[in-house]
Amino acid sequence: MNLLKFLILSLLILFGIFSLTAQSVDEILNRGQIRGNFQIEGQIYQEDSVIGAEEVPERYRTNAFLNVIYTNGGFSAGIRYESYLNQLLGYPEGYGNNSGIMYRYVSFTKDKLGVTVGSFYEQFGSGLTLRTYEERGLGYDNALEGIRVKYEPIKGINLTGLTGKQRLFFDFAPGIVRAFDADINLNELFPSLEENKTRVQIGGSFVSKYQTDDNSSFILPENVANYGGRININRGKVNFMAEYAKKINDPSGDNGFIYHEGEAIFLQGSFSQKGLGIIVSAKRNDNMSFRSDRNEGIQNALINYLPALTKQHTYNLLATLYPYAVQLNGELAFQADLIYKVKKGSTLGGKYGMDFQLNASFASGLDTTNLNDETTDRIGYTAKFLTPGEKYFTDVNGTLSKKINKQWKGKLTYAYLEYNQNVIEGKSGQADVFANVGVIETTYKINKKHSIRTEIQALFTNQDKGDWRTLLIEYSIAPHWFFAVQDQYNVGSDKAFQEGTNIFKSVSKIKFNSAYNYYNVSAGYNDGGNRISLTYGRQRAGIFCVGGVCRVVPASSGLYLSITSSF
Amino acid sequence: MVSYLDCMKYKNPNYFTMKITKSIFTATLICLVSISVAQSSKTIPSIDVKKMDGTTFNTGDIKNGGKPIILNFWATWCSPCKRELNNIAEVYDDWVDETGVKLVAISIDDTRNMAKVAPYVNGKGWEYDVYIDPNGDLKRALGVNNVPHTFLVDGEGKIVWQHNSYSEGDEDELLELVEKLSKGESIE
Structure with missing residues (x-):
């Protein structure tokens, strides 16, 4: 609140000065640009005992934020006001019952120097040593607040230095982060390479966190370094990327306070030309959780970022039931992708051609040997380099998409999944899930403005909750309106219910069993930068993923309103 | 003004x-x-993004010689985005011939998926200028909430229109607006 008062006071003083020199303000205003965006999400909750949605005492909850950014030439300043009264179910509870400004910055660039004071998001390479970012839909925000300086001493060399503390909801994590990164474009640096078809970029970073030793049982390192190097080589159709990071011993809640060192390797190669794309990736990370509070867990106060090497699905059975989440303590992962376009006019391609995509990904733990040194060195374990340990996840999937004529388009998807519930969801004693998933998507364009899109999805498995079906029908009127009806139906639980309870067996066979139906209806209106949507129905308890981050959401039922605006 | x-x-x-x-x-x-x-004189901000070859590009350098520009935010994991850009790809040559428009597609894919951008774009045969905004810097600077989000920039470099989301047929409205801009008409 003090900050808010300070801001208002500063604004008053500024306006005082401005009103004296109206003409110059006029100039400043007309060159300056104000931009931003706003979002409000509110939900009226209903108790729904059949799906296990508990009563919400407030009955209505809201999340909202407003970003305002002012830019004028090389000068920029911005704030974000956020409000969680109370935070929507499923959002991190740390936000609860709070509103305020936790994102605020001023920055300028003068020739080759760029300075930011306040909050900022930064990423070095692919993020193995440092990445701060936001995913507002999931309530994820680990912005640093402090000072960042960027400098380009000569063309081709970009240096970044920063120091700050990480946001943790409406507070800061206790650790101090200091970091330096150098990024060098060899083709720009050496004039003789300027026209060379091979483009090479190299980089190196050093990140250190300081946190006082707050543990009475162990002597902990107060300064922990995580450093690494990277290279990207591109020649026409071919691209190769490699990145390596090493972290010194960092006993933490994640690793059970052992003194093991951390290491991560990430390799990616791709080839692409018109009509064909191939990507192969591999990643190994060992004990690489790196937080500005060693006692934190889940997504809180993470300084670095370890990407999941699995496909990010969008169909709800694939995206919400069994998605993979990166295992920070140790993981070996591989992924391959193939994209192929069958030419127009060929037998298979027909008039419009046909698209074909194949993706396969595997993730497992590391093959480790326990050292049983809890009372001596506490190194914990040794890990083999390339031998996979316990299986975590497999996803092999393919998609065929085809435009049939001017009205009809179709898309077929098949996926085979293997999912280790115990590791990914932290359960114990559960069987691995083996599932087959099929999706048929069609789009029918009635005329220039009206169209209907449908998705029929089916998931088959003998484990966990058994089979699922989803039906989605979406009607849109371009460019403003959409209406959708969706039902996600747990056939497996229904069957178990019928088989398990003989008395109700005959009744439930003919009765629509609402306990296993997660239905919702929604409508939305778009105009310019504004979008308003309204949804009524049930949300299944499970994992909800947007933009690559997943969180566990509880079952809920009710009316949901969302308004977004960009200006 | x-x-x-x-x-x-x-x-x-x-x-x-x-x-x-x-x-x-x-x-x-x-x-x-x-x-x-x-204020109507908003322009594309100067932000460093990545080219598909991994090198850096400043969005202040996006130009189209006095002709309109479509700036579209998308991601490889966003199916409506891909529907929109694939639908436009089928008629893009005609659009360029008729109006001189240039489509600049900004992928917001992060480290997890950014290696898939170039193979996807080439695999689909898109002829757009494609850049990657892996940490959301340009997205934030332009106030984009969700993808797909489309901005229309006139011949003088001013952002004159925007639209969030995609439904089949939205591209027809977009083309109408681009046609007006290329004739020098106002669309406000």
């Missing part, structure tokens, strides 16, 4: 005779907000 001075006179006729008082502050605040928000 309304100037600050004009605005102050309009909101407060006694402006020139008044001392610095609370009402000037109020008027200033109203004028500041109303002018800034109503």
